[in-house]
Amino acid sequence: MMNAFKLALSGAVIAMTIAGGTMAASAEQAIPSRVRGTITAVSPDSLEVHTRDGKDVQVALTKETSVAAIELTTLDAIKPDSYIGTAAAPQPDGSLKALEVHIFPASMRGAGEGTRPWDLTPNSTMTNGAVGSIVGSDGRTLTVKYQNGEKKVFVPADVPIVSIVPADRTLLKAGVKAVLLATKNADGSLVARSVSVGTNGAAPPM
Known part of the structure; x- marks a missing residue:
């Protein structure tokens, strides 16, 4: 359960070495993708989601x-040594401009550490790491350190900052905004590894 939870919320990329046609197809089906949208129906064994691109999926x-x-x-919730993730837009000087910031619970420290491409917007990235310092006259520039590197991240005042809190299925209700990490079966059906649910009407921003 905890391994699935870490995978879902950290944005870690699954790297797989594949050889052979049948094995390649099977492995590709196991690579998870994100489903972003609004839950429209809930049953004990499935969710229906209206996605942000207008599709209805089960x-x-x-x-x-x-x-x-x-x-x-x-932003005040982020302290030096907080473990965070941020979807961001790369800047010409090599720094990042945050599109969102999420704060991991202590139990998930180290999850998905590093930086990688992301699919929130074209050319966006995801960087997970520990906050090394909070600098700038307005305190909105973070250094995010990870193994073998670090990034400087500017957090604009209008980007969402959220905390990730382990929860249960009582939060899964019609009308709730969510991000699902799902894998695809050979028949095209989707299976959720995790569901991240916005509270108080908010949408998970990652």
């Missing part, structure tokens, strides 16, 4: 599917 739930609450917070 996603199966299993006993291993984890759930997390995504709660809005403020």
Whole structure:
């Protein structure tokens, strides 16, 4: 359960070495993708989601599917050594401009550490690491350190900052905004590894 939870919320990329046609197809089906949208229906073993690109999809739930609450917070909640993730837009000088920032619970420290491409917007990245310092006259520039590197991240005043909180399936309701990490079966059906649910009407921003 915890391994699935870490995978879902950290944005870690699964790297797979594949050889052979049948094996390649099977492995590709196992690579998870994100489903972003609004839950429209809930049953004990599935969710229906209206995605942000206008599609209606059904996603199966299993006993291993984890759930997390995504709660809005403020920049003040980020302290030196906080473990965070940020989807961001690369800048010409090599720094990042945050599109969102999420604060991991202590139990997930180290999850998805590093920087990688992301699919929030074209050319966006995801960087997970520990905050080394908070600098700038307005305190909105963070250094995010990870193994073998670090990034300087500017956090604009209008970007969402959220905390990730482990939760249960009572949060899965019609009308709730969510991000699911799902894998595709050979028949094209989707299975959720995790569901991250916005609270108080907020959408998970990652």
